Amino acid sequence: MFTKRIYNFSAGPSMLPEPVLAQAASELLNFGGTGTSVMEMSHRSKDFLAIFEETKALLKQTMNIPESHEPLFLQGGAWMQFSMIPMNLIGKSGKADYAVTGSFSGLAMKEAQKYGDIHVAASSADENHTYIPRQGDLKLRPDASYFHYCSNNTIFGTEWDYVPETGDVPLVADMSSNILSKPVDVAKFGLIYAGAQKNMAPAGLTVVIIDKSLLGYELPYTPTMLSYKVQVEADSMHNTPSTYNIYMLGLVLKWIQGQGGLGGMAKYNEEKAKVLYDYLDESTLFKACARPEARSMMNVTFVTGDENLDEAFAKEAAAKGLTNLKGHRSVGGMRASIYNAMPKEGLEALVAFMKEFETKNR
Numbered sequence: 001m002f003t004k005r006i007y008n009f010s011a012g013p014s015m016l017p018e019p020v021l022a023q024a025a026s027e028l029l030n031f032g033g034t035g036t037s038v039m040e041m042s043h044r045s046k047d048f049l050a051i052f053e054e055t056k057a058l059l060k061q062t063m064n065i066p067e068s069h070e071p072l073f074l075q076g077g078a079w080m081q082f083s084m085i086p087m088n089l090i091g092k093s094g095k096a097d098y099a100v101t102g103s104f105s106g107l108a109m110k111e112a113q114k115y116g117d118i119h120v121a122a123s124s125a126d127e128n129h130t131y132i133p134r135q136g137d138l139k140l141r142p143d144a145s146y147f148h149y150c151s152n153n154t155i156f157g158t159e160w161d162y163v164p165e166t167g168d169v170p171l172v173a174d175m176s177s178n179i180l181s182k183p184v185d186v187a188k189f190g191l192i193y194a195g196a197q198k199n200m201a202p203a204g205l206t207v208v209i210i211d212k213s214l215l216g217y218e219l220p221y222t223p224t225m226l227s228y229k230v231q232v233e234a235d236s237m238h239n240t241p242s243t244y245n246i247y248m249l250g251l252v253l254k255w256i257q258g259q260g261g262l263g264g265m266a267k268y269n270e271e272k273a274k275v276l277y278d279y280l281d282e283s284t285l286f287k288a289c290a291r292p293e294a295r296s297m298m299n300v301t302f303v304t305g306d307e308n309l310d311e312a313f314a315k316e317a318a319a320k321g322l323t324n325l326k327g328h329r330s331v332g333g334m335r336a337s338i339y340n341a342m343p344k345e346g347l348e349a350l351v352a353f354m355k356e357f358e359t360k361n362r
């Protein structure tokens, strides 16, 4: 039992900024004098449409989204995008290239194989996904309909430290675990997508940002709900969108703006991650998994080298209110997910506990 809020290192759904939760709580029963909760509003009502428009404008402003691109508020998670992307985009040439740098990019690539000729442009599987391929290693096909990569590998704790250069081939990025963590040049991307449950909002909302010039190449059997063209034309309201989560995203975006926008967020995230990586580099018990140049600012993976000790660590930490530090079931070890809403104090508390654990188990 905890009487105060814990530091939750979950990979997602994960922590939301406390002021956001407090504001949502204060508005839960009666939003802005409307006498109802946002959850109870019709998605077509004037009150909800104002929230929707505000959230969309905030997202455009925060990410500096150019007029050529349209943000969509969809459902189905990032996983749904694994199918939606090839269905909508592969029609141009029937071919697409994928970089496989972790679990989800591999799954996205496998799903895409149902829809066309898929080529692995690069893979880091040879070294258990501990590194990010360099630009020169990408074997890109000039006639690919798009190139897909995952900008932050949630399970392995690696992050692309550059945006791949693909010439005329549209760049598609799964940014589920690092969207809104730092500035990105949206204009460079054909499509960006992210499940909301890490850096944006509660689970149930999926954000897609698409270059409108890519619309209209969908495969003939593409279901109506999975067509980007339909969703753009209906302004994400072909059916009922995830209304409350869109409202929550708006609150999160306002909070991010208060932190100095994405520039401020990036600076804070680097400071936070440094607390843990610096300790990992000096520890004789714990070791970081990812190569230094590939280290993620969002998901930090580490091991002791002894599975039993790893397990004891995650268990003892959880009892102290440092929860969900167990690594993904497919890789073991530990993982600290330190998205935007994790305060620096959480990292300091984690490192203090790790030092204590190291002294005891040396």
Ligand code: PMP
Residues within 6 Å of the ligand: 011, 012, 076, 077, 078, 079, 080, 104, 150, 152, 153, 154, 155, 174, 175, 176, 177, 195, 196
């Ligand atoms: N891509 C990445 C990078 C992820 O981290 C995740 C979820 N952890 C997914 C895709 C799948 O997301 P969802 O559960 O929203 O379908």
